[in-house]
Amino acid sequence: xxxxxxxxxxxxxxxxxxxxxxxxxxxxxxxxGEILALIGPNGAGKSTCFDxxxxxxxxxxxxxxxxxxxxxxKKPREIWRMGVGRTFQxxxxxxxxxxxxxxQVALISHGKQLFNLWGSAPxxxxxxxxxxxxxxxxxxxxxxxxxxxxxxxxxxxxLAVALANQPKLLLMDEPTAGMAPRExxxxxxxxxxxxxEKSIGVLFTEHDMDxxxxxxxxxxxxxxxxxxxxxxxxxxxxxxxxxxxYLGEGLLYEAGHREGASA
Amino acid sequence: MAFYVVQFxxxxxxxxxxxxxxxxxxxxxxxxxxxxxxxGAFYMIGAYIAFTLTERFSGAFGFWGGVVVAxxxxxxxxxxxxxxxxxxxxxxxxxxxLLATFGLTLMVEDLVVLVWGPDDxxxxxxxxxxxxxxxxxxxxxxxxxxxxxxxxxxxGILWLLFQRTRWGVLVxxxxxxxxxxxxxxxxxxxxxxxxxxxxVFLAALGGALxxxxxxxxxxxxxxxxxxxxxxxxxxxxxxxxGAFVAAVLVSELNAFGILIFPKISIILVxxxxxxxxxVRPWGLFGKPEAAARKTPGxxxxxxxxxxSNERLASxxxxxxxxxxxxxxxxxxxxxxxxxxxxxxxxxxxxFLMSVGGLASxxxxxxxxxxxxxxxxxxxxxxxxxxxxxxxxxLLGCMGAAVFGFFAVQLSGVYFAMLTLAFAQIVWSxxxxxxxxxxxxxxxxxxxPEKWAASPSHFYWLALxxxxxxxIALRVMVFSPFGYALRATRDSLLxxxxxxxxxxxxxxxxxxxxxTTAGIGGALFAYLKGSVFPDNLGISLSVDALVMVLxxxxxxxxxxxxxxxxxxxxxIWLVSQTDLSKLVLGGFIVLIVVxxxxxIVGMLEMLSQRRRKASPPGSPLIAKxxxxxx
Numbered sequence: 044x045x046x047x048x049x050x051x052x053x054x055x056x057x058x059x060x061x062x063x064x065x066x067x068x069x070x071x072x073x074x075x076g077e078i079l080a081l082i083g084p085n086g087a088g089k090s091t092c093f094d095x096x097x098x099x100x101x102x103x104x105x106x107x108x109x110x111x112x113x114x115x116x117k118k119p120r121e122i123w124r125m126g127v128g129r130t131f132q133x134x135x136x137x138x139x140x141x142x143x144x145x146x147q148v149a150l151i152s153h154g155k156q157l158f159n160l161w162g163s164a165p166x167x168x169x170x171x172x173x174x175x176x177x178x179x180x181x182x183x184x185x186x187x188x189x190x191x192x193x194x195x196x197x198x199x200x201x202l203a204v205a206l207a208n209q210p211k212l213l214l215m216d217e218p219t220a221g222m223a224p225r226e227x228x229x230x231x232x233x234x235x236x237x238x239x240e241k242s243i244g245v246l247f248t249e250h251d252m253d254x255x256x257x258x259x260x261x262x263x264x265x266x267x268x269x270x271x272x273x274x275x276x277x278x279x280x281x282x283x284x285x286x287x288x289y290l291g292e293g294l295l296y297e298a299g300h301r302e303g304a305s306a
Numbered sequence: 307m308a309f310y311v312v313q314f315x316x317x318x319x320x321x322x323x324x325x326x327x328x329x330x331x332x333x334x335x336x337x338x339x340x341x342x343x344x345x346g347a348f349y350m351i352g353a354y355i356a357f358t359l360t361e362r363f364s365g366a367f368g369f370w371g372g373v374v375v376a377x378x379x380x381x382x383x384x385x386x387x388x389x390x391x392x393x394x395x396x397x398x399x400x401x402x403x404l405l406a407t408f409g410l411t412l413m414v415e416d417l418v419v420l421v422w423g424p425d426d427x428x429x430x431x432x433x434x435x436x437x438x439x440x441x442x443x444x445x446x447x448x449x450x451x452x453x454x455x456x457x458x459x460x461x462g463i464l465w466l467l468f469q470r471t472r473w474g475v476l477v478x479x480x481x482x483x484x485x486x487x488x489x490x491x492x493x494x495x496x497x498x499x500x501x502x503x504x505x506v507f508l509a510a511l512g513g514a515l516x517x518x519x520x521x522x523x524x525x526x527x528x529x530x531x532x533x534x535x536x537x538x539x540x541x542x543x544x545x546x547x548g549a550f551v552a553a554v555l556v557s558e559l560n561a562f563g564i565l566i567f568p569k570i571s572i573i574l575v576x577x578x579x580x581x582x583x584x585v586r587p588w589g590l591f592g593k594p595e596a597a598a599r600k601t602p603g604x605x606x607x608x609x610x611x612x613x614s615n616e617r618l619a620s621x622x623x624x625x626x627x628x629x630x631x632x633x634x635x636x637x638x639x640x641x642x643x644x645x646x647x648x649x650x651x652x653x654x655x656x657f658l659m660s661v662g663g664l665a666s667x668x669x670x671x672x673x674x675x676x677x678x679x680x681x682x683x684x685x686x687x688x689x690x691x692x693x694x695x696x697x698x699x700l701l702g703c704m705g706a707a708v709f710g711f712f713a714v715q716l717s718g719v720y721f722a723m724l725t726l727a728f729a730q731i732v733w734s735x736x737x738x739x740x741x742x743x744x745x746x747x748x749x750x751x752x753x754p755e756k757w758a759a760s761p762s763h764f765y766w767l768a769l770x771x772x773x774x775x776x777i778a779l780r781v782m783v784f785s786p787f788g789y790a791l792r793a794t795r796d797s798l799l800x801x802x803x804x805x806x807x808x809x810x811x812x813x814x815x816x817x818x819x820x821t822t823a824g825i826g827g828a829l830f831a832y833l834k835g836s837v838f839p840d841n842l843g844i845s846l847s848v849d850a851l852v853m854v855l856x857x858x859x860x861x862x863x864x865x866x867x868x869x870x871x872x873x874x875x876x877i878w879l880v881s882q883t884d885l886s887k888l889v890l891g892g893f894i895v896l897i898v899v900x901x902x903x904x905i906v907g908m909l910e911m912l913s914q915r916r917r918k919a920s921p922p923g924s925p926l927i928a929k930x931x932x933x934x935x
Contacts, residue, residue: 097803123805135803137796139860140789141608148793149804151786157806158814159786165611167786188608204804 048111050075050244051096051212056105058091065091067268068105075211076242078235080255083265084288089248090216092265096246097129097214098122109212128205129214133221134197136189142200143185146172149207175203179233195226202234213238215247219254227251231258256280264288308442317561318554319450319519322457323349325553326512327530328537329464329546330505336481336544337501340392341719344407345509346531347414352380352510353522354422357429360517366433377511384506388499391895396498398902401665405855406898408848411527412891418524420885429517449518456515460508461550468546477501481544532730532844536579539723542592551590572734576727580712583724587716609792609862611784624773631762639761640833641877646768647829649869650775652853654822656865657779659854661788662815663795664714667722668729669823669850671709672702674842675732676824677831681749684831691755695828702824703817705732710816714809729847736839748838752831768829775822776866782818783862791815849876856897858904867906 051073058066066088073079083089094100096107098119107114114122123129137145150168151157176182179199184192192200198218205213218234219227235258238245249255255262255276262279264272272282279285331345359372387410395402435449468474476497480487488494513526520526537556541548556575563571570577588594612620630642655669679701683694709728716724736743743749758764782788793801794808801808831837840846849872857868875893879886901908 119802120805120807123803129803131799131803135797135800137793137800139608139796140792144608144789144792148789148801148806151789152805156786157790157811160782162786163611164784164786164789167789186608204800208805 048108049073050077050110051246052106052108052111053096054106054108056092056095056107057103058088058095058100059103064268066095066102066265069265069268069270070105071263071270071273073212073244073246075244076239078238078245078247078258078260080259080262081246081248081265082250082252082255082262086267087265088268089265091268093214093216093246093248097127123208126208126211127214128208128210128212130198130201130205130216130218132217134194134201136197136200136204138188138190140189141185142176142181142187142189142192143169143172145189145200146175146203146207149204153208171207175206176200178206178237179203195222195230198222198226198230199233202230202237206237209241210243213243213245213247215245217249218247219249219251227254228257234258308444312441312444312446313561313565314558315446315450315454317558318457319447319453320560321553321557322453323512323516324530324533324537324557325457325550326460326515327509328534328541328549328553329460330508330512331534332538332541332544332546332549333477333508334502334505335538335719337477337484338392338396338498339484340396340403340407341722342407342505343404343531344387344410344414345505345534346527346529347411348380348384348506348509349513349530350418350522350524350527351383351414352376352513353516353526354418354427354513355379355510356514357422357427357517357522360430369430369433373511373514376514377507380510380513381503381507384510385499385503388502391899392502393495393498394899395902398898401659401851401855401859402898402902405852406895408852409891409894409898411531412887412894414891415524415527416885416888416891420888422522422524424524426521426523428521432518435518447519453515453519457550457553461546464546473500528844532726533575535723535726536575539589539720539727540579540582542589543719544593545589545591548589548591569738570734572738573731576730576734579727580724580731583716583720583727584712587720609783611780624769628766628769631765636761639765641874643761643765643768643829643833644877645870645873646765646772647826647833648849648853648873649772649866650826650829651823651850652857652869653776653779653865654819654826655850656854656857656859656868657782657822658815658819659851660859660861660864661783661795662791662812662819664717664812664816665722665851666713666816666819666847667726667851668732668844668847669725669819670842670844670846671725671729671732672706672820672823673827673830673846673850674736674837674839675705675820676702676827677837677841678736678743678749678827679824680828680831681752681837684752685749691758691832695825695832698828698831699821699824702827703821706817706820706824707813710813710820714812714816726844726847729842729844733839733842733844736842743839746839748836750836752837753835754832758832764833768833771825771829775825779818779822780862787811787814852894856894856904858907858910860903861906861910864904864906868904871905 049072053072054070056066056069069092081089081092091100095102098114098117098121101116105115109125109127112125114125137148140148147164147167150171151164154168156162156167173182173185176185179202181196181199181203184196189197189200213234215234219230222230231254234245237243259276261274262276263270264279264285266288271288272279272285274282327345327349331342334340334342356373356376359376360369363372391406391410392403395406432449432452435452438445438447439451468478476487476492480497484494487497533556537549537552540555541550541552555578559575559578560571563574567574582590631639634642651673655666658664658666658669676699680694680698683689683697684691689697709725713721713724713728737745739745753759754764758767790801790806790811793806794811798808827841830841853868853872854865855868856872857864857866876886876890879889883889897905903911
């Protein structure tokens with residue numbers, strides 16, 4: 044009996060810098076349509092782990108596979124071509140171009156028209172660009188220069204850009220960092236609804252436990268480079284090891300308390 | 307053996323001045339991020355003032371006092387320049403400071419001629435160091451020995467200054483992160499001014515100390531500034547030790563290159579610089595530059611294609627310029643052809659700089675290669691003019707393909723310096739490979755065929771090609787490729803994350819720009835009837851930069867307007883006044899200070915302001931000005 048490979052399979056990922064083991068033998072997997080949070084205290088190896096998934100960093104050993112296909116050692120742009128969209132902790136957009144043009148650049152790349160010297164870019168896939176912007180609630184901003192946008196809007200624009208190649212997997216590095224509480228909730232609700240509707244797998248790192256427990260289907264916890272827990276929000280919250288790592292921060296208690304109060 | 311030792315020591319002595327000037331440039335760049343083109347000018351003024359003082363006051367005290375006082379006086383001039391000019395433009399787009407300091411350089415070149423006359427001035431020998439020391443039958447001037455000792459001493463003093471004083475700590479901190487230093491409550495204004503003063507003092511001292519070795523003349527600024535750029539880039543921008551090591555390296559290369567590889571002596575230094583930049587882009591002792599923080603609130607008018615009305619207006623402008631032969635004489639037509647050719651040159655660089663964010667400091671290389679391409683084909687292969695015009699630019703294309711491949715691996719100042727190095731290599735080949743290129747004598751007799759020979763016909767040809775090139779590049783700006791190119795300029799991280807191979811996009815843009823410049827050069831060869839190494843020299847590259855910045859680097863059509871205004875003004879001034887550089891330089895400085903967005907950028911701003919005053923509902927976007935010539 045053959046089992047279809049999971050959307051994302053990570054096996055024994057290891058990376059060290061000199062004598063420091065940033066990531067040690069991390070393995071996990073992710074299904075289509077699933078929202079997986081990668082959490083852990085500062086220095087746990089989240090960013091290193093994340094960078095090895097998106098191609099900015101190469102693991103010492105271990106494998107990353109997308110639908111069974113090896114992505115280890117590939118460049119970020121090659122991984123994008125395999126259907127992986129991403130957003131950055133600090134937004135990266137094309138500041139002197141308009142909101143629509145930002146999306147159009149991604150569409151041009153997706154349509155492999157990058158070396159088309161004579162076509163009209165302003166009219167390139169305008170309909171699709173408009174739909175993507177509507178999807179993230181930026182339809183009214185299409186002609187605004189990107190440099191004028193508020194931070195929350197930039198985050199939503201990044202999401203639209205990340206969706207332009209109809210990705211199977213979204214990698215979001217601290218998607219709500221630097222945002223107001225209200226905006227955080229909105230952005231993650233939006234992401235979750237898009238992911239479920241289009242059956243996109245989402246992997247995100249996050250420091251805000253409210254966001255994590257409200258939106259993640261599953262959580263994996265890193266500490267000192269090792270995976271220490273994995274499971275549903277409820278399981279992870281009651282895991283004594285996780286509690287020990289986070290003890291004193293009060294975040295888990297508070298999150299649980301709030302959820303209990305609202306239930 | 308003794309001969310080689312003496313040659314080595316002579317190299318070391320030449321390194322002294324180079325080190326002084328380069329360390330000054332390096333310090334200024336480290337803190338203010340200004341690539342001070344006027345550094346050579348300060349070096350030159352230092353030499354001139356020191357000459358006057360040492361002639362006026364006799365004796366050892368007169369000489370050494372004169373040297374120091376000259377350096378101090380120039381430092382004071384530097385402070386004045388910093389406070390009056392540079393302070394206004396620290397927040398202008400990156401390259402504007404370069405443009406402003408270039409304008410200053412032009413002004414100074416005329417001013418020194420005005421004050422000291424055009425002739426070379428030979429200064430007196432340094433008291434106490436008049437003789438020579440015998441070294442196994444070879445003579446070494448004792449002044450050279452003094453210089454050899456001086457540079458490590460200066461290095462030591464600078465080291466103490468930076469490591470042991472509070473000021474030095476601030477300067478080092480600001481070199482790493484000037485915003486953070488400002489946030490810690492350090493008065494940035496005075497820090498910048500003092501750093502500039504020290505840098506200029508070092509440059510002027512370097513100039514003043516040269517007078518016993520070399521004649522003082524009014525072109526010494528450009529000669530040293532190129533060497534200094536090379537030294538600073540090899541050593542690493544912002545590193546004093548790097549400047550020292552590189553100054554020695556460059557001087558020794560010059561000293562021995564002429565003995566060992568006389569044929570390629572000029573190239574040698576630039577070859578080394580190119581290799582260093584490719585292997586270690588931030589220089590031998592430099593550190594990779596942290597990404598500069600974007601100025602908050604920076605917005606650029608979004609670009610858009612011309613509306614149909616604007617297209618009609620451009621066409622009308624083109625038709626009107628095409629009627630010039632009906633009422634203008636031959637001289638005006640030749641000037642018109644030259645301007646049209648420079649429009650081609652400027653728009654090609656503008657495409658690379660404004661759309662691609664890649665400021666090439668050696669764009670004339672591809673212009674000149676196009677010109678040489680035509681000359682080779684016409685003179686050696688004897689091909690007809692049309693074929694030459696079509697194939698000549700291919701030499702520019704090939705040059706751009708080879709050099710561009712390496713250049714786009716770098717960015718910012720390092721990209722600029724590598725392109726400069728490549729341009730110098732091409733120039734040196736044209737200059738030294740006499741059997742093929744004719745060397746300094748160039749290739750003569752490249753005249754157009756009958757159908758294009760009359761001034762009016764040639765004018766129409768140049769105008770037509772310029773219009774076509776401008777339109778083609780404009781179409782490319784708004785093509786999918788143009789969008790991708792702008793994307794690489796705005797964020798490399800994001801372009802890679804949407805599957806774009808940024809380096810390949812930039813390389814393609816480089817080749818397009820180089821080929822286009824080659825087209826301009828091909829026409830230029832026929833206009834002048836000859837080609838010379840100057841057609842790919844630094845001053846021509848700088849002309850192109852000025853044209854683009856003058857027109858407005860943030861605009862779509864800045865290159866066109868910048869070329870017309872700069873070239874017309876240049877030609878007119880040269881015919882009207884002996885002080886054309888002074889007027890032109892002053893004009894450039896004025897433009898930078900008063901209209902930092904360039905001419906087109908300024909017009910856009912004005913029309914935007916007018917629209918804001920008019921009833922609401924007006925489009926957000928200002929109208930770019932377009933002319934078809």
